[in-house]
Amino acid sequence: MAGSATPLTPGGLVVVQPLRRKRCAGCRRGPLPLLVLEDGVPRCLDCADLGHLVFLPRGDTALTRRAREESALSAVVVRFNRRRGRYERQGLLVEQEALGRAEARCLADAEARRRRRARDARRRAVEDERFAAAFAAEIVRLYPGCPAERARRMAAHASARGSGRVGRSAAGRALSESAVISAVVAAVRHEDTPYDRLLMSGVPRYEARRRIAAAVAGVLREWEEMTGVG
Structure with a gap:
């Protein structure tokens, strides 16, 4: 065998x-x-x-x-x-x-264990909410022109428990600047450029990233320079 x-x-x-x-x-x-x-x-x-x-x-x-x-x-x-x-x-x-x-x-002791699981779930939910808020605040600090609601959505996506995304990495949990920037770049890449369509049409990932790099940089530059809204 x-x-x-x-x-x-x-x-x-x-x-x-x-x-x-x-x-x-x-x-x-x-x-x-x-x-x-x-x-x-x-x-x-x-x-x-x-x-x-x-x-x-x-x-x-x-x-x-x-x-x-x-x-x-x-x-x-x-x-x-x-x-x-x-x-x-x-x-x-x-x-x-x-x-x-x-x-x-x-x-x-099934009822006691059920209550303990419920308490643990509530505690994790509070922790996750606080962390996502801190992540969103760091996004806005780095990109003051990013709409607050957009920052909250990006933070929630990047920091979802069990997702394996950058927000759950050691660097992400420490709110390192590189991790936050990586999360923002990934969100912009998928939501503000034709990146996904390029992948679906068969364009290799690295070539697709090269083609949309200028568009990503433009959005980030705009968010860095604008006054925050929303």
Whole structure:
């Protein structure tokens, strides 16, 4: 299978979801949905003495943590991601009784965890709003002719949580001048020039940027020189 070396998890057992059809080297059953690599050969869960465990998919952090705590025997389930060239966790194998106890614990404090998530979401929303306001203020400081509403839109776009845009980078969070300028240039490029149409017509990105560079520079120069409006 791809990535033939056994994936390692410190202090725990590892079970693999194979990418190719595999048979157990012991009982010859197959194809195996899950297997354990022992001495480089595949074994089914029954032959590896793990057949009594049940699969808990990833996704619920609290349930996964508690199921592991409750289970005397557990194993991490992984699958090889060819594109990324590494094994990635898919879930956990745990004892059925342990999973039941973990689910009961989660149900017992579900309301408390829901309230905590809601508080965290409100806190993040306030933080994001304050940061976007600071980012917009920095845009207006650098470009006093930029309309305030436009600055707010650019700041909200650049600083959206989880977007991976420049506003969420370390430089962006520090409100560095280079990061703010990069966000403004990107916004002008897409909204005030034919850049997107050039890309859609097949013009290479760097050539498209060269063609609209003067237009971008013109907008920025106008914003630098004008008195702020809006």
